[in-house]
Amino acid sequence: MKELFALLRQGNKSAFIAGIVNGIISILKATAFFLTGNVAMFAEMLHSLGDAANQFFVFIGSALSKKAPTARFPNGFGRLVNLVLLGAVLIVGIMSYETVKEGFHHILHPNESKGIIINLTVLGIAVLLEGFVLYKAMKEVLHETHIEASGFAIISKSFGAYKNAKPATKLVFMEDSVATAGGVLAIIAILLANFTPFNQAEGIASVLIGLMMFYVVGRVFLDNAAGALGEADPDIQFKIGNMVMQDPDVRDIEAITVLKEGEDFHVEVEVELDATMTVAQADVVKDRLVKAILEEKGVTDVLVEFDQDDGFTTWKDSKTLKEDDPKV
Structure with a gap:
């Protein structure tokens, strides 16, 4: 047990912080969804829940990968983080499917949106928190890729360098980029559904959020499949x-x-x-x-x-x- 705690202290801090923040956000979104039944909020709830589970998996995998080589595994456990990430994307894949399915159902059978104050408040808080985590991930990307930047340059340079970051940091960066964009998209959809006759907006937003999640699943799977096989740099x-x-x-x-x-x-x-x-x-x-x-x-x-x-x-x-x- 002592060795486990020592390894956990070496886990990816960006993934740990992101997991906690997304866990809190998923609870807020779940509460808002059950109070309002808003389909865009349903998509955001699944998104944050999947991100939280994924990021905790990543944190644990990145920590266990630091374990010293043993007689049975003389090459060490470095690739364990890739294997954990391959398993973690299954969770996000299932969440993505449910999000897209619910979105199409709402497009075909739109319901009148309600609870706008609750939804916008929760989504506003979520976007701020996810934006904070994304900013921390951006700085971690630049740190790992040895790039100096300040101010708004942090944003542009991190998007150009994230592919060369560590697997765990890259995952947090991608997931929170999509989460922040998805939150903004959900806010726009709720406003359209409440102030125009376009009730399908929330369903369309749900589908788009689900497709963005699928993109993250695909990128993470391909990157970590290569890492698990042993990728040259x-x-x-x-x-x-x-x-x-x-x-x-x-x-x-x-x-x-x-x-x-x-x-x-x-x-x-x-x-x-x-x-x-x-x-x-x-x-x-x-x-x-x-x-x-x-x-x-x-x-x-x-x-x-x-x-x-x-x-x-x-x-x-x-x-x-x-x-x-x-x-x-």
Whole structure:
């Protein structure tokens, strides 16, 4: 139990905060729905309930993925967060289906909207809370992707960088983006249904919210299916390759692989050294490279192998080749 609590302290904080906030919001929306029977509020209730469950799953999965390797699982538990997320999207998928189904029913059989004050109050509070969580997720995205921004630039830059964030942070960002947009959409639909004859507006809003949820399900499933299989990261691969090529004793890179292990990176690199170098000298180079690569954020495991210089250039990024290298 002590180990479990220690692991939970390492869980993704954005997911934990989002789970609590969405849990509170889902209770508020459920109360409003049962008081008014508003179909747009029904869609928002399911949306927030699915998000809360999903984000708690993510928090637990991200925490358990930090568990140290064991004799039975020597490669560690890094990909556990991907497996947990694959299971979590099933919940959102079911919620999405129910949301779309109820929306179509309301479009075909529209009912007069009521309880506008209750609905708008609850949705207004929800949008503010979800907007707060989204803002925190935006800042976390920028932190994880090493991008500096302030003011309104936080919004634009986070949308451009969220795909490179950790799986848990990416999920929170996507879900709360959709949740905030869905809340605004529901408010517009309720206003239209109350002040115009267009009673189908709430049903249309419900369908659109459900479709946005389906989009999140699809993105999360594809991203984490790739992560569970072991996805290469070419951007980090070239960044580390460039760094390795700057070492004065490295003549070339024969091969380099960077695999995502959940939120962490596993690096394998085979470098070419001068054939006259001794084992002791090569060992010094290895220690230097391992230390430098481990300083890269997110890298937790490094394997460095050596081969003698064959006189041919394998590393293709010419910008990283030394000017005095005879192979250029």
